[in-house]
Amino acid sequence: MDTGTHIVMGFGLAGLAMLDPVIASNPTAFHAVLLGTVSGSVIPDIDTVLKLRNNAVYIRNHRGITHSAPAALLWPFVISSLLLLFFFLI
Numbered sequence: 001m002d003t004g005t006h007i008v009m010g011f012g013l014a015g016l017a018m019l020d021p022v023i024a025s026n027p028t029a030f031h032a033v034l035l036g037t038v039s040g041s042v043i044p045d046i047d048t049v050l051k052l053r054n055n056a057v058y059i060r061n062h063r064g065i066t067h068s069a070p071a072a073l074l075w076p077f078v079i080s081s082l083l084l085l086f087f088f089l090i
Helices: 003-017 021-025 028-050 055-061 069-089
Strands: none
Touching: 003 028, 021 028, 028 055, 028 069
């Protein structure tokens, strides 16, 4: 999938979360879910910035460390921690 498809899927998941009455009734929770789903669906493709250097570098490194099993376990903690800081502690 390309980056645009990842973003649309993130918005779709956030819309699906609106079926939960708790999320639908609380704007802060909805915004946290929206940012979490969109950023969670896009974050593995953060290696897209390598296209700025060279397309060959991007192709060689795509699906590398950002798509690895350790990164797949790390991304939810990073995103959740940032959302917790941004929405609930500040």
